[in-house]
Amino acid sequence: MPLQPVSRRSVPDAVFDQVLDEVVSGALGPGEPLPSERRLAEVLGVSRPAVREALQRMTQTRLLDVRHGGTTTVRDFRKYAGLDLLPSLLVRGGSVDTTVVRSVVEARLLIGPGVAALAAQRRDDATVADLSATVSAYAASADPVERQRHTLAYWDLVVDAADSLTFRLMFNSLRAAYEPALPVLAPVLDAGESARPYRVLTTAIDGGDPDTARAAAERVLRPSTDTLLAALHDLDTLTSREER
Amino acid sequence: MPLQPVSRRSVPDAVFDQVLDEVVSGALGPGEPLPSERRLAEVLGVSRPAVREALQRMTQTRLLDVRHGGTTTVRDFRKYAGLDLLPSLLVRGGSVDTTVVRSVVEARLLIGPGVAALAAQRRDDATVADLSATVSAYAASADPVERQRHTLAYWDLVVDAADSLTFRLMFNSLRAAYEPALPVLAPVLDAGESARPYRVLTTAIDGGDPDTARAAAERVLRPSTDTLLAALHDLDTLTSREER
DNA sequence: TCCCGGATACTGGTCAGACCACTTGACCAC
DNA sequence: GTGGTCAAGTGGTCTGACCAGTATCCGGGA
Numbered sequence: 442m443p444l445q446p447v448s449r450r451s452v453p454d455a456v457f458d459q460v461l462d463e464v465v466s467g468a469l470g471p472g473e474p475l476p477s478e479r480r481l482a483e484v485l486g487v488s489r490p491a492v493r494e495a496l497q498r499m500t501q502t503r504l505l506d507v508r509h510g511g512t513t514t515v516r517d518f519r520k521y522a523g524l525d526l527l528p529s530l531l532v533r534g535g536s537v538d539t540t541v542v543r544s545v546v547e548a549r550l551l552i553g554p555g556v557a558a559l560a561a562q563r564r565d566d567a568t569v570a571d572l573s574a575t576v577s578a579y580a581a582s583a584d585p586v587e588r589q590r591h592t593l594a595y596w597d598l599v600v601d602a603a604d605s606l607t608f609r610l611m612f613n614s615l616r617a618a619y620e621p622a623l624p625v626l627a628p629v630l631d632a633g634e635s636a637r638p639y640r641v642l643t644t645a646i647d648g649g650d651p652d653t654a655r656a657a658a659e660r661v662l663r664p665s666t667d668t669l670l671a672a673l674h675d676l677d678t679l680t681s682r683e684e685r
Numbered sequence: 686m687p688l689q690p691v692s693r694r695s696v697p698d699a700v701f702d703q704v705l706d707e708v709v710s711g712a713l714g715p716g717e718p719l720p721s722e723r724r725l726a727e728v729l730g731v732s733r734p735a736v737r738e739a740l741q742r743m744t745q746t747r748l749l750d751v752r753h754g755g756t757t758t759v760r761d762f763r764k765y766a767g768l769d770l771l772p773s774l775l776v777r778g779g780s781v782d783t784t785v786v787r788s789v790v791e792a793r794l795l796i797g798p799g800v801a802a803l804a805a806q807r808r809d810d811a812t813v814a815d816l817s818a819t820v821s822a823y824a825a826s827a828d829p830v831e832r833q834r835h836t837l838a839y840w841d842l843v844v845d846a847a848d849s850l851t852f853r854l855m856f857n858s859l860r861a862a863y864e865p866a867l868p869v870l871a872p873v874l875d876a877g878e879s880a881r882p883y884r885v886l887t888t889a890i891d892g893g894d895p896d897t898a899r900a901a902a903e904r905v906l907r908p909s910t911d912t913l914l915a916a917l918h919d920l921d922t923l924t925s926r927e928e929r
Numbered sequence: 930t931c932c933c934g935g936a937t938a939c940t941g942g943t944c945a946g947a948c949c950a951c952t953t954g955a956c957c958a959c
Numbered sequence: 960g961t962g963g964t965c966a967a968g969t970g971g972t973c974t975g976a977c978c979a980g981t982a983t984c985c986g987g988g989a
Contacts, residue, residue, distance in 0.1 A: 451971070453741075477940060488973045490734060493941085494741055497697075501742050502769075503861070510940050510980035523769040523858035525746075530850065544849040551799030559791070605788040606774065611855065614767035617747070696943070721969060732944045737970085753970050754951030 452487050456495035459485070461529060464504055464515055471517035475505065478513075502526055524611065527618040537622050539673045545618065550659075550666045552611070553596070557642060557658035558651035560602035568602045569647045576639045585631035589623055595639060602646065626669070633668035634661075696731050700739035703729070705773060708748055708759055715761035719749065722757075746770055768855065771862040781866050783917045789862065794903075794910045796855070797840070801886060801902035802895035804846035812846045813891045820883045829875035833867055839883060843902075846890065870913070877912035878905075 450458075463469045475481070478496065482489045496513065499505040503521040507513045518526065531541045560568075575598060579591035593616060600612045619626075638661040645657040694702075707713045719725070722740065726733045740757065743749040747765040751757045762770065775785045804812075819842060823835035837860060844856045863870075882905040889901040 453971090479940090490974095491972070494738065496941095497738055498741065498745050501745060503857075507941070508981080509942065511982075512940070519853060521857055521861075522854060523767070523861060524851075524854040525767040525769040525858075527851065527854055541850050544851040547803070547849055548851040548855070551803070552796060555795030555799075559795070605791055606785050607768075607771065607788040607792040607859075609763060610766060610768040610771055611792070613747075613765055614769075614858075615851075617765075617767060723969085734945095735943070740970095751970070752952075755953075755969065757970080 452491045453494040453498075456481075456485060456487060456491055457498050460495055460499060461504070462533070464499070464518060465526075465530060465533065469515045471515055471520075473515050474512040475515065524614040525617075527614060528621065531618045532621055537625060539676060542622070542626070543670060543673055545615065546666050546669050549615070550662045552608075553662045554655040554658040556596075556603045556605075556608050556612075557599055557646060558655040559605060559608070560599045561646045561649050561651045561654035563604045564602050564646050564649060568598055569643065571598050572602075572643045572646065576636055576643060579639065580636035585627040586624055588631055588634075589627040592634070592639075593619070599646070629669050629672045630665045633665035638664075696735045697738040697742075700725075700729060700731060700735055701742050704739055704743060705748070706777070708743070708762060709770075709774060709777065713759045715759055715764075717759050719757040719759065768858040769861070771858060772865065775862045776865055781869060783920060786866070786870070787914060787917055789859065790910050790913050793859070794906045796852075797906045798899040798902040800840075800843055800847045800849075800852050800856075801890060802899040803849060803852070804843045805890045805893050805895050805898035807848045808846050808890050808893060812842055813887065815842050816846075816887045816890065820880055820887060823883065824880035829871040830868055832875055832878075833871040836878070836883075837863070843890070873913050873916045874909045877909035882908075 460475075469475070475496075476484065478489050478492050482492045485492065496505060496507065500507050502518075502525065503523065504516055504518050504526075505513055506516050527541070527545070531537055531545070572595060575591055575595045579588055579595065582588045582591060596612065597616075600608055603609075638657070642654065642657040642661050645654040648654075704719075713719070719740075720728065722733050722736050725740075726736045729736065740749060740751065744751050746762075746769065747767065748760055748762050748770075749757055750760050771785075771789070775781055775789070816839060819835055819839045823832055823839065826832045826835060840856065841860075844852050847853075882901070886898065886901040886905050889898040892898075
């Protein structure tokens with residue numbers, strides 16, 4: 442078996458995860474008050490600083506409303522939480538949430554072409570060469586996970602070429618959510634992909650025409666999106682049948 | 686003058702802001718080591734817990750790499766930071782960064798139509814009614830900032846209708862970056878907008894056809910995007926002329 | 930009866946100091 | 960060169976204390 446780095450979850454991490462789960466699972470709804478820090482520390486068997494650190498991280502994610510002297514209350518994460526919460530929502534309790542996966546690949550399909558169009562407008566020769574090299578590496582690889590890593594690297598370069606800070610940060614957030622789930626998703630995604638559409642997209646970006654690039658990107662993303670959505674649909678009907 | 690709530694920046698907040706600025710300004714490049722927590726506390730004249738809290742928040746934003754027993758080093762925020770960093774990058778040192786604004790409105794133009802298309806597919810009567818009501822409120826308002834708030838509420842509803850967690854979180858992140866800059870941007874954006882395109886978009890979403898909704902959304906966003914980009918361009922040429 | 934004001938008992942914010950756990954690097958024995 | 964040992968420095972955690980705000984209740988005045 443392949444050796445893996447041992448995971449050492451810190452105390453505040455554990456507290457954070459617990460409180461986060463309470464919030465996103467709905468056990469603690471919006472507006473509900475949290476126990477005081479001292480009380481939480483006592484209940485969880487940890488020190489107050491540990492609790493504080495966890496709560497501060499929750500606050501940073503806009504999940505809590507902390508008022509000096511008053512009570513700490515839960516905010517509505519659907520209304521305020523940012524994209525950085527996505528990883529926590531995607532894989533919760535060890536398994537991936539299919540509805541969240543669906544929304545991620547949907548977003549990928551809707552945004553990718555736009556980014557490709559920008560990239561075509563602002564392309565430079567060096568990046569296009571990198572894109573070509575990445576496609577070759579992708580084509581030469583056989584392992585689905587490894588191939589998916591190459592597609593990630595490819596889109597990373599496209600985002601670079603688009604020269605947009607907003608899309609860069611968006612991509613980073615999505616990748617952070619995507620990568621942990623990659624081993625599960627890779628086989629399905631890989632089934633819907635081949636190297637040719639990527640080559641076409643590379644040429645389109647090189648050509649500099651936004652509309653061509655947009656169409657080419659759509660042809661890259663559409664097949665794997667469809668296969669994944671179909672797989673998710675099958676999975677849903679399967680589990681709902683089991684529930685009966 | 687209108688009274689404003691006094692701002693009570695906490696000690697860790699102040700430390701966080703300082704360290705963040707060091708990182709995003711490039712004064713501390715990727716890979717460079719940070720002083721030890723004890724040393725930072727001494728230099729900044731605060732306690733170690735205060736420093737720790739700030740560094741933990743930096744770590745949560747994927748801006749630092751902290752290793753137990755080892756040195757804390759700076760990560761490349763362009764490569765790892767998520768969309769939640771956008772507010773910090775948009776308004777830095779009191780003024781808005783024009784290149785960041787450009788990328789935000791670009792992203793808005795590229796993503797909005799896709800979300801509208803999804804919303805058309807998944808619309809329900811209640812949301813459409815809310816959309817109509819919001820447009821009316823928008824049309825009835827005269828103050829640019831207030832009108833922009835109504836457009837925000839409108840898109841909030843569109844995102845709701847799209848029923849996509851990913852786009853929901855994205856929208857939340859963008860709004861968090863957008864809202865503080867609204868007083869500055871509102872007059873420019875308002876100049877390029879009217880109520881009619883919003884009414885057309887509402888009808889399109891109600892109709893349920895994705896392509897129609899996409900086109901309508903583009904017609905909503907295009908004018909204000911163009912006027913804002915033009916204004917930014919003028920601003921850039923103006924300041925670069927001043928520099929000579 | 931109502932309402933206002935202040936005492937009080939909470940809350941979170943901050944600090945100091947201590948100890949534990951871990952990494953690093955130098956040194957030493959083999 | 961390899962591996963073990965050790966000391967120094969780092970981040971991780973805890974305790975306990977005090978400061979600074981809020982909420983609540985209760986008594987006195989209208």
